[in-house]
Amino acid sequence: MQTEKRTSYDKLSRKIVLTVITVSIAPLILVGGLIFDQFRSIYRAKVYAHLAEVVDKHKDNVNNFLHEKQAEVQFLTRAFTYDQLSEPQFLEKALKSMQQQYGRIFVDLGIIDKNGRQVAYAGPFDLLGADYSNADWYLNSRNKISGISDVFMGLRQSPHFIIAINNHDGEREWTLRATIDFLAFTHLVENIRIGKTGYAYILNNEGTFQTRPPANRDSNLMLTPYETISSPNLNENVTIQLSEGSDNEKYVTVSSVLKDGDWKLVYQQNANDAFSAMIRSEFFTLVIFLTGGLGIIIMAVYLSRKLIIRIRTIDEESELMNRQMVETGKLASIGELAAGIAHEINNPVAIMIEEAGWVSDLLEDEGRSMACYPEISRALEQVRTQGGRCKNITHKLLSFARQTDSRIAEVSLPALIEEVVEISMQQARYAKVELSLDLDRNMPQVKASISELQQVFLNLVNNAIQAMESTGGKLRIDCYAEDEMAHISIADTGPGIPEAYLSRIFDPFFTTKPVGKGSGLGLSICYGLIHQMGGDIEVESGVGMGARFNIRLPLPETGSGQEQT
Numbered sequence: 001m002q003t004e005k006r007t008s009y010d011k012l013s014r015k016i017v018l019t020v021i022t023v024s025i026a027p028l029i030l031v032g033g034l035i036f037d038q039f040r041s042i043y044r045a046k047v048y049a050h051l052a053e054v055v056d057k058h059k060d061n062v063n064n065f066l067h068e069k070q071a072e073v074q075f076l077t078r079a080f081t082y083d084q085l086s087e088p089q090f091l092e093k094a095l096k097s098m099q100q101q102y103g104r105i106f107v108d109l110g111i112i113d114k115n116g117r118q119v120a121y122a123g124p125f126d127l128l129g130a131d132y133s134n135a136d137w138y139l140n141s142r143n144k145i146s147g148i149s150d151v152f153m154g155l156r157q158s159p160h161f162i163i164a165i166n167n168h169d170g171e172r173e174w175t176l177r178a179t180i181d182f183l184a185f186t187h188l189v190e191n192i193r194i195g196k197t198g199y200a201y202i203l204n205n206e207g208t209f210q211t212r213p214p215a216n217r218d219s220n221l222m223l224t225p226y227e228t229i230s231s232p233n234l235n236e237n238v239t240i241q242l243s244e245g246s247d248n249e250k251y252v253t254v255s256s257v258l259k260d261g262d263w264k265l266v267y268q269q270n271a272n273d274a275f276s277a278m279i280r281s282e283f284f285t286l287v288i289f290l291t292g293g294l295g296i297i298i299m300a301v302y303l304s305r306k307l308i309i310r311i312r313t314i315d316e317e318s319e320l321m322n323r324q325m326v327e328t329g330k331l332a333s334i335g336e337l338a339a340g341i342a343h344e345i346n347n348p349v350a351i352m353i354e355e356a357g358w359v360s361d362l363l364e365d366e367g368r369s370m371a372c373y374p375e376i377s378r379a380l381e382q383v384r385t386q387g388g389r390c391k392n393i394t395h396k397l398l399s400f401a402r403q404t405d406s407r408i409a410e411v412s413l414p415a416l417i418e419e420v421v422e423i424s425m426q427q428a429r430y431a432k433v434e435l436s437l438d439l440d441r442n443m444p445q446v447k448a449s450i451s452e453l454q455q456v457f458l459n460l461v462n463n464a465i466q467a468m469e470s471t472g473g474k475l476r477i478d479c480y481a482e483d484e485m486a487h488i489s490i491a492d493t494g495p496g497i498p499e500a501y502l503s504r505i506f507d508p509f510f511t512t513k514p515v516g517k518g519s520g521l522g523l524s525i526c527y528g529l530i531h532q533m534g535g536d537i538e539v540e541s542g543v544g545m546g547a548r549f550n551i552r553l554p555l556p557e558t559g560s561g562q563e564q565t
Contacts, residue, residue: 013308020300025293032289036282043278048229051254051267051274052238054192058200059237059256059265062188066163066259070146072102073178074165076109082169085120085176086111092122107160107179112138114173123179125156137162138175148259151182151210158182161210186211189265195276198269202258210263217268222246223253242271342394349394353387356380411448413479413486413553414439420457421477424465431465432472433492443481444555452529459522460490460549467494467547484555491548497541505539 076085076094084090095109108123116133132138135154141147141164149162165176189211192200199217202210213219223243234240235256243251250271258265272279360380367373421435428435464475473493480487497505504510506527530537534554541547 009308009312012311013304016304016307017297017300020303021297024296024300028289028292028296032285036285040278040282043281044275045231045233047274047278048231048240048252048254049233051194051252051269052235052240054194055200055254055256055265055267056235056238058189058192059258062202062258062265065185065188066148069102069105069178069180070148070163070165072098073106073163073176074146077165077167077176082111082167082172082174085109088120088122091120095122103184105181105184107181109179110177112175112177118177127155130155132177137164141166141175148262150204150208150262161185192267194267195269195273197273198267200265200267203264203266205262205264218247220246223251223268225253345390346394349387349390353384353391356383356387360384407449408447409450410445411450411453412445413443413453413488414441416450416453417457417477417479417488420454420461423458424461427462428465428475431469433465433468434472434474436474436476438476438478438480440480443479443486446486446533446553447556448533448553449529452533456526456529456551457488457490459526463522464490464492464494464547468492473546481555484557486553486555488551488553489548490551491546493546496543496545497539497547498543502539502541506537 076098080090080094085094091109091111095106098106098109108121108125108127110118110123110127110130111120112118112132116131116135116138118127118130118132121128121130137147137149137152140149144166146163146165149164151159151161153159159182160179161182163178163180165178167174167176189200189202192198199214201212201214201217204210223245225241225243227242229240229242238254238256241253241255243253245251252269252271252274254267256265257263360377363370363373363376363380367376370376417437417439421437425435461475461477468475475493476489476491478487478489478491501510506523508521508524510524527537530551530553536552538550539547540550
């Protein structure tokens, strides 16, 4: 039964825990997930917009740089004639003038005739007479007014690119070539750095680097685009792609076309680096969520256990109350039965005693000469004695049936106890029992039936004296008030009560006394009377340890007007 109850409480505890956790965490997960998803979408859109703006801005810078340099070279063809620019000293002076005005962005200048041969040169290399008739940059620019080549190694075996301006002087066609400093051009995009892994570079249509490859970029890195980001807020000239790298990392690639579509400015960054702030925020949010969830689980378990303990205590109290109600009902039934039996037996027993007395009187007057006179006298005395015992039993049965004065009055417990002790003093003296009292004479009075309390105390004191009458002992009675209750304890140094009898000591007709020494109703009467007064009685005992009966009675509420004794 106990195992079944424990299992039932465990099931209830688990249900409470699961309910609290579900009700508490489910909305948290839904709201948190929604906020989490919205935050991620907004933050990603913000990062994409920022990267698109950066790339678009630098695309304009690079295009402006190329257009400016192209216009500056073209200015020479318009300001000066072929003959002037073909003069080495003049061309050298023009180069120095441009370097002084724009910096050393322009590396050299050269004049190329219609056959592709360089007829004039100003610069650090020995390129006078160089043949560019088969050079790609030269051929690609022939049908255009001007052209900007891809970066290539050329005759100087170092990366550079050329701005070529075509012109004609009558029938004579010629080209002004200017070499742009590669490092100065590369710096335009090398300065684009965001985060720890973000860098930019320029590619031509064949995918060849037009700037120096980033130092930290794996030369064998291959990117496989798997998603193109599209949003109304993004610049239409910018393309954003998410790619899977050959190093199993995810990358954000932002690109925009340059030089009328011949080149492409590319910005590349590790996705974890690009969204590091968002990932960090998500991590802290997850930690807070898990901590909160763990707190909810701990509180759910703690509260469920507290609640189960409280429910279990209430159930135990209810069960105890039910048992007390059953015992009270049993006592009431037995009391009614005892009252009926006592009434039925009391009168015949009284008649028997009276008749025995009458026979005894006749025998005294007329039967002394009879040979059997002593035996008849002994038998009549035995009838009177046993009849007296029967009357005593019936009297106790009537007491058990509450045939006593139950009128409620204010009672001074110390005074009442002293009266009871005075009654039992002679019996205690014969039994060599030493009495000691510790009574608080200032304690409040209780409201109870005086005769019922007398009966209770007298039963307990007599029982204690009878328990010690063979060897003598000590009987101690304490009475005091504490916690709005009157406490009375009656303790003896007798042989004590075996533990197996403690649970039955208040049962009707249960007695540990020898046959003929007790009816087993005294303690039952005490139990019923004390509980009828709203109090409680219990016993503490063990074999060889004596017995101690503790009685608690409720005191009137403070200020009710009880008198102090």
